[in-house]
Amino acid sequence: MPNRDYYFNTDEKSVNVRKAYQHYLGQVFTRLGNDSVKAAATADKVFQLETRLAKASRKLADLRDPYKNYHKMGLAELNKLTPSFSWPVYLKNIGIQKLDSAIIGQPEFMTALSTEIKTTPIEDWQNYLRFHLVKSSAAYLDSTSFMNAFVYSQTLRGTKQPKLRWKRVLDAEEGAMGEALGQLFVKEYFNEKAKQRYSQMVENIRDAYKERIAKLSWMTDSTKKKAYAKLAKITKKVGYPDKWKDFSALKIDRGPYVLNIHRANEWWFQHDLNKLGKPVDREEWGMSPQTYNAYYNPSNNEIVLPAGIFAVPGMKDEDLDDAFVYGYAGASTIGHEITHGFDDQGRQYDAAGNLKNWWQDADGKQFGERAKMIIRQFNEFMPVDTLHVNGDATQGENIADLGGLLLGLDAFKKTEAYKSGIKINGLSPLQRYFLGYAFGWLNIARKESLASQLKVDVHAPAKERVNGPMVNIPEFYEAFGIKKGDKMYREDSLRVKIW
Numbered sequence: 001m002p003n004r005d006y007y008f009n010t011d012e013k014s015v016n017v018r019k020a021y022q023h024y025l026g027q028v029f030t031r032l033g034n035d036s037v038k039a040a041a042t043a044d045k046v047f048q049l050e051t052r053l054a055k056a057s058r059k060l061a062d063l064r065d066p067y068k069n070y071h072k073m074g075l076a077e078l079n080k081l082t083p084s085f086s087w088p089v090y091l092k093n094i095g096i097q098k099l100d101s102a103i104i105g106q107p108e109f110m111t112a113l114s115t116e117i118k119t120t121p122i123e124d125w126q127n128y129l130r131f132h133l134v135k136s137s138a139a140y141l142d143s144t145s146f147m148n149a150f151v152y153s154q155t156l157r158g159t160k161q162p163k164l165r166w167k168r169v170l171d172a173e174e175g176a177m178g179e180a181l182g183q184l185f186v187k188e189y190f191n192e193k194a195k196q197r198y199s200q201m202v203e204n205i206r207d208a209y210k211e212r213i214a215k216l217s218w219m220t221d222s223t224k225k226k227a228y229a230k231l232a233k234i235t236k237k238v239g240y241p242d243k244w245k246d247f248s249a250l251k252i253d254r255g256p257y258v259l260n261i262h263r264a265n266e267w268w269f270q271h272d273l274n275k276l277g278k279p280v281d282r283e284e285w286g287m288s289p290q291t292y293n294a295y296y297n298p299s300n301n302e303i304v305l306p307a308g309i310f311a312v313p314g315m316k317d318e319d320l321d322d323a324f325v326y327g328y329a330g331a332s333t334i335g336h337e338i339t340h341g342f343d344d345q346g347r348q349y350d351a352a353g354n355l356k357n358w359w360q361d362a363d364g365k366q367f368g369e370r371a372k373m374i375i376r377q378f379n380e381f382m383p384v385d386t387l388h389v390n391g392d393a394t395q396g397e398n399i400a401d402l403g404g405l406l407l408g409l410d411a412f413k414k415t416e417a418y419k420s421g422i423k424i425n426g427l428s429p430l431q432r433y434f435l436g437y438a439f440g441w442l443n444i445a446r447k448e449s450l451a452s453q454l455k456v457d458v459h460a461p462a463k464e465r466v467n468g469p470m471v472n473i474p475e476f477y478e479a480f481g482i483k484k485g486d487k488m489y490r491e492d493s494l495r496v497k498i499w
């Protein structure tokens with residue numbers, strides 16, 4: 001199941017998912033040739049093994065501290081940590097000739113795994129691996145295999161019907177060779193003018209951030225200087241990569257669909273292995289250009305902004321007004337990703353992308369106190385039934401949303417569109433700015449899907465990502481005339497002020 005909590009939580013939604021998963025396990029073992037009694041017993045063994053592994057796994061919020069999740073070990077140390085697992089044999093079999101060290105995220109998990117290897121019968125491990133091979137291939141096999149997996153996934157997402165087949169196949173192509181499709185996408189949807197518009201917007205937002213840092217009352221000058229240096233060094237990647245990945249070694253043929261997918265998986269595995277021992281390729285993109293998403297990578301100190309995130313369905317970029325775009329793209333994407341460089345995790349990396357503290361202690365403490373306010377604010381939200389947002393696990397994203405909205409606004413205030421005050425469709429520039437931001441989160445989610453998101457995702461649901469940051473911003477009250485007693489009013493003493 002998606003993460004450890006599903007094995008232990010007692011709320012109704014989690015219990016339903018657990019039941020469906022156990023049922024699915026049984027179905028798979030029946031289809032693998034076992035009679036119903038044997039299939040049920042095997043399913044139970046695999047489920048028990050997974051439960052023990054889940055118990056040894058960290059909770060979502062415990063993955064946030066990069067120091068606690070970074071343990072560099074040499075091979076000798078690794079062997080000592082997991083005496084039942086032969087690293088040399090494993091590394092040789094997957095094609096690694098030489099390895100000096102490895103980074104282990106959760107040492108206590110590795111210890112538990114080593115114990116399980118020793119105490120769990122080999123037959124149970126074989127069945128565990130068999131099941132996961134079938135499960136991960138189910139979408140590319142016959143319709144019964146596909147539907148069995150789909151019925152289980154309904155308890156996670158609440159989806160009534162599978163996506164149409166052509167859409168699923170397109171998704172699979174995306175996963176296998178997204179950059180090959182991306183070259184076609186940008187030709188059609190992201191021209192040179194758009195690339196220039198958003199590259200310039202990054203610089204306007206970078207300037208706004210610098211001015212904002214200068215005005216902070218809680219940060220000392222020596223930390224500010226380091227913050228400016230880090231900000232200036234953030235690399236921007238806008239639209240699409242300068243150098244495309246070469247998929248010519250990937251063999252696609254008219255044989256079974258599932259084998260094409262497996263070959264693509266092998267291609268990516270080799271692609272990653274080939275990086276071992278070489279300098280980091282700073283040109284590489286971790287998302288394809290047509291992706292509706294973006295990211296900040298702390299160890300490269302870079303923001304990556306695929307063309308897809310700037311696209312508004314049915315609209316040409318040149319027809320979108322600045323007020324809307326500064327909210328839609330400037331705040332929720334560019335400002336958001338830049339702020340990730342200075343959220344609870346990102347701030348721990350320096351300008352060169354190394355995990356190295358550059359903060360004065362007092363400033364770090366001040367930041368922590370302010371982050372606590374946003375944790376408290378988001379813990380209050382209850383998007384489905386009695387399930388709350390996890391303020392701790394989602395704090396980095398919420399800090400980035402709030403920062404993004406403020407930076408987008410600062411930069412927008414310098415444009416003609418803001419200064420002219422001209423209304424469009426009856427809305428003031430400030431109103432259109434906030435509307436543009438909210439537009440990026442237009443979304444319908446089923447209850448099951450929201451319940452899953454609250455457990456596995458470090459992003460709060462879309463509605464909370466709009467309402468949460470906005471109530472902390474004075475201009476939002478000004479734009480819509482919000483007063484004490486209104487639903488969106490938040491006491492000034494409770495409003496979060498970080499960047």
Ligand SMILES: [Zn+2]
Binds near residue numbers: 336337340397400
């Ligand atoms: Zn983010």
